[in-house]
Amino acid sequence: MTTDRPASISTLAVDWGPEGQPGDTLYQRIDGQLDYPTDLLNLPGLLHGAILRSDQAHARLLAVDTRVARTMPGVHSVVTAEDVPGLNRFGIVVRDQPVFCEDRVRYEGDAIAAVAADTPAQARAAIAAIRVEYQPLPVVEDAASAENQPALHEGSNLLAQESLTRGDVDQALAACAVVVEHEYRTPRQMHGFMETEGGVALPDGNGGVLFRVGCQSGHRDVEQLADILALPRAQVSVEAMTTGGAFGGKDELTIQPAAGILALRTGRPVMIHLDRFESCRSGMKRHPVAVRMTTGCDARGHLLAHRVDAVLDTGAYASLGPAVLENFMDHATAPLYRIDSYAVTGRLVYTNNGLCGAFRGFGGNQATFAVESQLDALACKLGMDPGELRRKNLRSRQEPGSRGQPVRWTAAPATVLDAALASPLWQPGNPAGARWLTGTGLAFGAQGNGLGDGLPDxxxxxxxxxxxxxxxxxxxxxxxxxxxxxxxxxxxxxxxxxxxxxxxxxxxxxxxxxxxxxxxxxxxxxxxxxxxxxxxxxxxxxxxxxxxxxxxxxxxxxxxxxxxxxxxxxxxxxxxxxxxxxxxxxxxxxxxxFPVAPGQETPVGRYLQLQIATIARVMVDRLTGRVRVTDLHHITAAGRVIYPPGYLGQIEGAAVMGLGMTLTEDMPTRKGRMQRDNLDQYLMPTIGDAPAQRVDVVDDTPENDPYPIRGIGELGIEAVTPAIVSAIEAATGVRVRTLPVSPSALLEAIQAREAQS
CATH class of the missing domain: 3.30.365.10 (Aldehyde oxidase/xanthine dehydrogenase, molybdopterin binding domain)
Known part of the structure; x- marks a missing residue:
């Protein structure tokens, strides 16, 4: 597959030079020159906080005895639900999560009490001395049946349900020459920040509090913290200290409520810093998704029908789950492709399986994994090249989006596809009898900027x-x-x-x-x-x-x-x-x-759209089933590049995060309990696992374009998973639909396939 690259495409590269660029904040971050929130150890009078968390996935809270803890050496304050000055609830979309649990715990990691002491060791010792009496309750662990189980909150365990429809899907499916139906499952992924959740709450001496913490919206945090602390908003301020990463995992409040309450009660700065074990257990995760897709086309490969039924497990509290569901739905309509009729349904349910919320890709990459896999399945059944099938169905630059809304692309989708099919990664496959099977795969993805769907932005x-x-x-x-x-x-x-x-x-x-x-x-x-x-x-x-x-x-x-x-x-x-x-x-x-589509009474979807085509080259070990991704080539159409180091770093970093979701990362639960507690069990890609990456930029942005700059923080993760599983199929003939890829299951499928040939 070789054609000349269009003239508007350039390969992005950054030369830091032998000395780097010490004045550059990206270089300073890489070089470790910037402060973490929990580097602030020289504050006068600093106390150290710790949080007592539930060791039950679901239970009534019968008693919390803090008497011994209050008398221990170095302890300055112990607080529980009755000590919350204002609203004992927080949450960006729905305020359903307690600062400290009152009568029930809903996941292993729910906060019950907090302590401030002179040293971290004294704070941990006091936490260990608090006695909690539980009455275990049935655990809601299966998302598919959660709606039929006792409600974790008032009402039912169905937090949100959405449907997007176009045309008559049943009639369209009946007219299809080829139909594929498959189930896909994606894992509960952990953000894995370099610095776990932490920061300091500092009383200002006038009844207010300053928070110096890892967070993603200081103004939004102020709104919630003021209500929790029963303070005017003018008396609460936040300084976001951002070294260490977030990826959505610090979008919600983390340690701020407990630290703020302790700081007000003691009149001294209080630092809380979760260790990796606590972060694994109580931190935010990516929503696991189970989805069934049925997609059909005519004999020439034109898409006619698409049905989607998805269940997203949001865990014990809402956080940003409803917004994640909305973005999943938008991507599940296959926004890059023309489809005559679709019916997309998604359900977001409460369970006792920890917490899920914002995560890079925000539901879009889970949907794209399934959509792109469906297209490959149709191409296989038709005996058609997957690139040709995509070409037949790609929207033009002038067409409206999948929901009929105006969209603004930065390049024609066909231009991006042409560049992808010209990638040097399209190489011959395996020599006969080789131990390592090699293959190349392609996937396409779209990502919109902004909150979308008319949300205040x-x-x-x-x-x-x-x-x-x-x-x-x-x-x-x-x-x-x-x-x-x-x-x-x-x-x-x-x-x-x-x-x-x-x-x-x-x-x-x-x-x-x-x-x-x-x-x-x-x-x-x-x-x-x-x-x-x-x-x-x-x-x-x-x-x-x-x-x-x-x-x-x-x-x-x-x-x-x-x-x-x-x-x-x-x-x-x-x-x-x-x-x-x-x-x-x-x-x-x-x-x-934020720019939205003109001429809409109620904006639908996202107006500013980006594209990426990712080509993956893999090697699969026929003896172990282990998969190694050797190369990733990304063709991006995301507007004008104004800062190459940031652009390149975001695409490559997001792709490695997608590599982890595809091959190694999962936080399984059993009866609501996390089955991994540290990074020796939860396997994230290291620098040794990172493939060689090339990033090409399609930039046809006119000089007078009103929106020449787009945000690309999530784009790199969008298509990497389906590209890798496509490459695995090219190498082995086996299509993986449950993530992360299990080497043993893959090996068994390879051996079964070879036995039949």
């Missing part, structure tokens, strides 16, 4: 000149590795002609502008839009003030490195200008709504 930013003469750019986003700070710096430098040392980026402060959450790959879009609003006017103000101070015409002045220039000579530096300008004269603020 707005944000703001601020631009100013500091007394030190630095151009300060403030957004409420937290930068968890997408290096939005680097992209902001690059954008400001490009617009003003200044140097990176002139720019100071401030992110994640709840006292600053509310830019919305760090989620849904929305930050880059908002930053570009807001800077486009603020920079032109701010630059004119800068020049006007400099002209007043120097007596030179404003139109002859130009900003640059260190100050403003006249005919190539620096006339006044930024610091002098800041010192002489009137207060607040050089402050600009702007706000905007």
């Amino acid at each position: 707005s944000g703001g930013g601020r631009l100013s000149l500091t007394p030190e003469g630095r151009i300060r750019v403030e957004f409420g986003f937290a930068d968890y590795g997408q290096d939005i700070a680097g992209a902001i710096t690059r954008s400001v430098c490009d617009a003003l002609g200044c140097g990176s040392a002139d720019v100071e980026v401030v992110l994640g402060q709840s006292r600053g502008p509310d830019s919305g959450p760090t989620s849904a790959s929305r930050s880059s879009v908002m930053v570009h839009g807001l800077l486009s609003r603020m920079l032109p006017e701010w630059t004119q103000t800068l020049k006007r003030l400099a002209a007043e101070l120097t007596g030179q015409p404003a139109e002859d002045l130009a900003p640059g490195t260190g100050g403003l220039f006249l005919q190539g000579r620096r006339l006044i530096d930024y610091r002098e200008l800041a010192g002489k300008a009137p207060p607040d004269a050089l402050v600009a603020e702007a706000g905007q709504d």
